[in-house]
Amino acid sequence: MKSYRKELWFEVPSRRGLINITPQVEKCLRESGIKEGLVLVNAMHITASVFINDDEAGLHHDYEVWLEKLAPHEPVSQYRHNTYEDNADAHMKRQIMGREVVVAITDGKLDFGTWERIFYGEFDGRRRKRVLIKIIGE
Secondary structure (H helix, E strand, O other), rough: OOEEEEEEEEOOOOOOOOOOOHHHHHHHHHHOOOOOOOOHHHHHOOOOEEEEEOOOOOHHHHHHOOOOOOOOOOOHHHHHOOOOOOOOOOOOHHHHHEEEEEEEEEEOOEOOOOOEEEEEEOOOOOOOEEEEEEEOOO
């Protein structure tokens, strides 16, 4: 069995953002030479997420509205975590959207359902953060 590891780095200039990272994951898969196996894509920060869904602007807007209703940023005084920072909502948004995804690799390609893409979700941006790509297989 072969193994491949790479870190992707992102710096979202705003507090929140969604980035389709499918092309970067596909590039890693090509570099790995693995044809059958699994790929793990993991956000390595507790205020960021990796998830799979449709790359459609209306859905991205709906996520923003929905997440803000579930874990509003303001008033920041509503959270005990915000003693030194103002990002308690980002931790909660990450919990909702998830830490990682695992995708099957079949015949050297990501084995997706229709419209599925991999996204990096940033909920407390304005600094560099990383995503781990780990691929195992043959």
